[in-house]
Amino acid sequence: MNGAPGSSNSPPAERAGLAGPATNVAFTPEQLAEVRRLQGLYPDKRGALLPVLHMAQDTFGWISLEVEEYVAGFFALSPAHVHEVVTFYTLYFQQPKGRHVVAVCHNLSCYLAGSRDILAHVQRRLGVEVGETTDDGRVTLQSVECLCACEAAPMAQVDDRYELNLTPEKVDRILEGLR
Amino acid sequence: MAEIVLMRNFGRQDSHTLAGYRATGGYGGWEKARTMEPAAITEEVKKSNLRGLGGAGFPTGTKWSFIPKNHAGPVYLVVNADEGEPGTFKDRYLLERDPHALIEGMLITARAIRCALGFVYIRGEYVQPWRLFSAAVKEAYDAGLLGHGFDIVVHRGAGAYICGEETGLLSSLEGKKGWPKIKPPFPAIKGAFGQPTIVNNVETLACVPPIITRGAEWFAALGTKTQGGTRMYSVSGRVPKPGVYEASVAITLRSLIHDLAGGVSGSGRLKAVVPGGGSAAILTADEIDIPMDVDGLKNAGSMIGSAGVIVMDESVSIPEALMVLARFYAHESCGQCTPCRESTGWIYKQVHRIVEGHGRKDDLDTILDVAKRGGGTTICAFYDGAIGPYISYIEKFRSEFEALCRS
Numbered sequence: 207m208n209g210a211p212g213s214s215n216s217p218p219a220e221r222a223g224l225a226g227p228a229t230n231v232a233f234t235p236e237q238l239a240e241v242r243r244l245q246g247l248y249p250d251k252r253g254a255l256l257p258v259l260h261m262a263q264d265t266f267g268w269i270s271l272e273v274e275e276y277v278a279g280f281f282a283l284s285p286a287h288v289h290e291v292v293t294f295y296t297l298y299f300q301q302p303k304g305r306h307v308v309a310v311c312h313n314l315s316c317y318l319a320g321s322r323d324i325l326a327h328v329q330r331r332l333g334v335e336v337g338e339t340t341d342d343g344r345v346t347l348q349s350v351e352c353l354c355a356c357e358a359a360p361m362a363q364v365d366d367r368y369e370l371n372l373t374p375e376k377v378d379r380i381l382e383g384l385r
Numbered sequence: 386m387a388e389i390v391l392m393r394n395f396g397r398q399d400s401h402t403l404a405g406y407r408a409t410g411g412y413g414g415w416e417k418a419r420t421m422e423p424a425a426i427t428e429e430v431k432k433s434n435l436r437g438l439g440g441a442g443f444p445t446g447t448k449w450s451f452i453p454k455n456h457a458g459p460v461y462l463v464v465n466a467d468e469g470e471p472g473t474f475k476d477r478y479l480l481e482r483d484p485h486a487l488i489e490g491m492l493i494t495a496r497a498i499r500c501a502l503g504f505v506y507i508r509g510e511y512v513q514p515w516r517l518f519s520a521a522v523k524e525a526y527d528a529g530l531l532g533h534g535f536d537i538v539v540h541r542g543a544g545a546y547i548c549g550e551e552t553g554l555l556s557s558l559e560g561k562k563g564w565p566k567i568k569p570p571f572p573a574i575k576g577a578f579g580q581p582t583i584v585n586n587v588e589t590l591a592c593v594p595p596i597i598t599r600g601a602e603w604f605a606a607l608g609t610k611t612q613g614g615t616r617m618y619s620v621s622g623r624v625p626k627p628g629v630y631e632a633s634v635a636i637t638l639r640s641l642i643h644d645l646a647g648g649v650s651g652s653g654r655l656k657a658v659v660p661g662g663g664s665a666a667i668l669t670a671d672e673i674d675i676p677m678d679v680d681g682l683k684n685a686g687s688m689i690g691s692a693g694v695i696v697m698d699e700s701v702s703i704p705e706a707l708m709v710l711a712r713f714y715a716h717e718s719c720g721q722c723t724p725c726r727e728s729t730g731w732i733y734k735q736v737h738r739i740v741e742g743h744g745r746k747d748d749l750d751t752i753l754d755v756a757k758r759g760g761g762t763t764i765c766a767f768y769d770g771a772i773g774p775y776i777s778y779i780e781k782f783r784s785e786f787e788a789l790c791r792s
Contacts, residue, residue: 248538248560248578249459249461249502249577249578249580250559250560250578252559252560253540253558253559253560253578254560255560255561256540256541256542256543256557256560257540257541259543260509260541260543281560290561290562291560291562294545294562294563294719295509295542295543295544295545295562295563296543296544296545297509297510297543297544298543298544312709312712313471313663313709313710313713314471314472314659314663314695314706314709314710314713315471315472315621315622315627315695317705317706317709318621318622318623318695318697318701318706319622351471351546351713351716351717352469352470352471352472352473352546352663352713353510354468354469354473354474354476354477354508354510354511355474355477356471356472356473356474356619356622356627356693356695357474357619357620357621357627357628357629358627359621359627363510366512366513367512367513368513
């Protein structure tokens, strides 16, 4: 999704949400109930921090500083503690991402199966480097560590799906399917 | 050929459903275990010689027996489904194709350790396994298997190899960055949320129902003197038939490669094998006549780890392979301990420089010196795992590195 368009270009104070909860960063009542349900699953509600951050990213598109502060409020945590968590893990985006994410594995088994060529092919097709998003906001490209599908190397994760046994032709078909 | 225990249901279209699992005798182990004394369950697992299949190979029943006997508060069971060791993919198959085997293993284990709440920590990238396992948990609740004295919370990680280290996993489960914790106290004494906790791998727990159903002697007899059972070997790299293969832990590495995975592809001539996931020391082509149990690999100077076997033929560049793994360790070091944080980054740069043709021969000794100095100085086993490849790749294939160096 295209949540919080342009936020990465806003001034730091605005990004930090110093004016209080931004109007576009708010869960629905159903989501708020889900936050409480998740918190109730753990002996300490903080255990739900990762799941709630997943929810937040699905909802707002990425984890901005406003989102960190919003989520921190549910856990009585300092936003700095949430920031520490967000920056530790690879699956939380700290800037807007494309509508789709293509993550090409570059670890050993995929490397042995030609992942370098696959990655180069994706870069050419999309016209972006690793870590970049296409100008139309369609695809963010990543190069990632072992996704544990080495029996079908080279492979990539495309959004929620594992795409296996990649060839340039298969990559083309997959990319064409991303709108 | 060994009996197929863990993958027995994989051929069924409905293997991921409760009906499919029950049709092949599923939950029979739980029916039996629920009438057993908790201590008797642990005894049976001890006698089976089941050893942890996630990496460390610790005897499972012994681990369970470390839970304090008279602990008044809760005890937790945490399943490590944060599969991430390069070259390993077996737990993905179990989560997708036989999720009820894990649920049944958890039910039995929970009874043994007197636990009412279990967590399954699934790596964040495993979306499909997470969905399928969550659906199985829901089925188990609907059928009344869960929710009567034992509950399961399915927890998604968010992308960090270090969370496969058990105390890093616990930190992450508690909603923190996945920094490992100093041991002791071990998780069995003070684990998740400060309570006694058993952390077991997916495949390890999937072994528990058949042990209870068919008996410890049967399971022990499948393996070697010091390790019972079969296990799932993930085989990838330069083989004609990459895939997950179940075999006795007594199978030799040669047999695994040639009889199960179809031999060596590429040039057809074997150069080296990673026997137990990226962190295992590499073996040369003439070091593959060894049993693939915990002790067999230890005696060979490597480790079975997660049993991820990566095969390299003569055309593979060992320096490039090390560069790829060194990049991985540099990326995944959690940054908590100085020797690991600094060495992994520095060694990656050095190996990269050598591969690019700008290295010097004496760089190799410097890398080895730096690698060895950090061993045993860190909170967790991550760095000790990293130096397995650093040292073995350079020492066993030194001439290949030197050929890339200038002087």
